[in-house]
Amino acid sequence: MTSHTHMKQLILVGVTAAFATLAFLGTTIIRIPIPASGGYFNLGDTFVMAAALLYGPLVGGLVGAIGPAMADAVGFPQFILATAVVKGVEGLLIGLLAGRGSRPLRVVFALVVGVVVLVGGYYVFEAFLYPLLARSIPFFGVTDAAAALAELVPNLLQGLISAVIAFGIWKILARRSAD
Amino acid sequence: MNSVMRLTGLAILAVPVFTGLALFPESRPALPGVAWLSFGYAFLVLIGIGALCGRALLANALAVTVLILAPVIYGGATVSWLLTVLGGTSPEAAGAMHGAHYVRLTLNMLSVIPLALALVASIPFDRLELRLLRTERGIASGEKYLLMFIRVFHHTVYFVIPNILEVMREETLLRMAAEKPGHRSGLHRFQIVGRRLTAGLVQIGISSICAALRFIPLWAREIDDLPRRTPQHHRSQT
Numbered sequence: 001m002t003s004h005t006h007m008k009q010l011i012l013v014g015v016t017a018a019f020a021t022l023a024f025l026g027t028t029i030i031r032i033p034i035p036a037s038g039g040y041f042n043l044g045d046t047f048v049m050a051a052a053l054l055y056g057p058l059v060g061g062l063v064g065a066i067g068p069a070m071a072d073a074v075g076f077p078q079f080i081l082a083t084a085v086v087k088g089v090e091g092l093l094i095g096l097l098a099g100r101g102s103r104p105l106r107v108v109f110a111l112v113v114g115v116v117v118l119v120g121g122y123y124v125f126e127a128f129l130y131p132l133l134a135r136s137i138p139f140f141g142v143t144d145a146a147a148a149l150a151e152l153v154p155n156l157l158q159g160l161i162s163a164v165i166a167f168g169i170w171k172i173l174a175r176r177s178a179d
Numbered sequence: 180m181n182s183v184m185r186l187t188g189l190a191i192l193a194v195p196v197f198t199g200l201a202l203f204p205e206s207r208p209a210l211p212g213v214a215w216l217s218f219g220y221a222f223l224v225l226i227g228i229g230a231l232c233g234r235a236l237l238a239n240a241l242a243v244t245v246l247i248l249a250p251v252i253y254g255g256a257t258v259s260w261l262l263t264v265l266g267g268t269s270p271e272a273a274g275a276m277h278g279a280h281y282v283r284l285t286l287n288m289l290s291v292i293p294l295a296l297a298l299v300a301s302i303p304f305d306r307l308e309l310r311l312l313r314t315e316r317g318i319a320s321g322e323k324y325l326l327m328f329i330r331v332f333h334h335t336v337y338f339v340i341p342n343i344l345e346v347m348r349e350e351t352l353l354r355m356a357a358e359k360p361g362h363r364s365g366l367h368r369f370q371i372v373g374r375r376l377t378a379g380l381v382q383i384g385i386s387s388i389c390a391a392l393r394f395i396p397l398w399a400r401e402i403d404d405l406p407r408r409t410p411q412h413h414r415s416q417t
Binding site for chain 2: 003006007009010011013014015016017018019021022025026043046047050073076077078138139141142143144146147149150164165166168169172173
């Protein structure tokens with residue numbers, strides 16, 4: 001492997017680490033209350049979406065799978081599996097659908113798909129997969145269909161607000177890099 | 180106490196709850212459907228964390244646990260109860276149907292969350308980086324990637340985020356964004372507040388990203404220049 005390729009890979013690892021850490025800290029530290037749902041909005045998803053829009057599907061998928069799962073590890077480890085899969089797929093799909101040098105409409109479409117994956121993915125895990133897993137591994141017995149239903153609206157709000165902020169970040173940073 | 184002993188102790192404590200092994204399945208119930216030993220285990224975990232990691236970490240971990248636990252337990256139990264009542268069951272019977280599940284869930288979360296927090300806090304990331312840099316055998320490619328990850332993680336956790344939080348506090352960014360917009364009322368006022376808040380959060384996001392990415396090209400060059408571990412190099416050392 002040439003030194004140039006190795007450098008590029010090191011930079012890619014660094015970028016992934018930076019966004020994953022920001023997603024981790026954005027989930028655990030920066031919280032804004034949402035009076036409508038009584039819950040909190042956090043910046044974690046924003047960084048997953050921004051990474052996918054700015055650096056493509058590989059970085060987006062990795063950041064989604066690593067960063068928010070790290071936040072779950074220090075708060076709610078039962079959800080590591082669901083978070084890593086759902087947010088990994090979310091980052092991957094947003095990066096794939098948005099493409100390189102993309103137009104705003106395409107980015108909006110990618111973000112909408114990302115929000116659908118976020119809300120639907122968590123619902124599937126919490127309502128069906130976790131209760132199924134809990135039959136053999138009690139560790140996963142933390143949720144059920146009712147709790148999953150209660151999480152739909154907060155997750156949707158979280159996804160939509162994250163998408164709006166990620167779009168703002170993409171608009172400014174993508175324009176800067178184009179200049 | 181060193182990190183290895185602390186991590187080993189925490190891992191032993193975590194075995195029942197992380198693997199789901201029922202160590203004492205025949206214990207007497209404290210409540211219908213909830214065994215005495217479930218209470219005992221949660222208590223043992225908290226005592227163990229206090230002894231292994233100190234009272235300060237235990238207090239912080241418990242505070243975080245309660246913050247996470249309260250909405251899950253109360254929200255989940257309320258929705259379950261409402262759905263059962265809407266299905267035609269009497270309120271008392273609906274409460275009895277879900278009570279044991281949510282008490283078990285509370286005990287589970289009271290042991291899992293503090294254990295996870297204590298385990299992560301016990302991993303010595305800084306010493307890991309030093310060990311990688313001090314090696315005399317050269318550094319393998321995988322170790323270089325790990326070094327990069329650890330360095331960026333450290334920089335972001337200890338420099339980027341504290342600075343951003345400081346800027347947020349000094350410039351009262353979010354407070355300014357949430358201030359009442361003059362004498363306007365209704366939907367228009369709501370739109371102005373929403374727009375200001377979004378702009379503030381976009382600004383925080385961009386500042387965090389730029390600060391976190393700032394030194395990556397420099398570190399990549401520095402780490403790339405570290406001596407590589409080659410088979411000849413490895414043999415000459417042994």
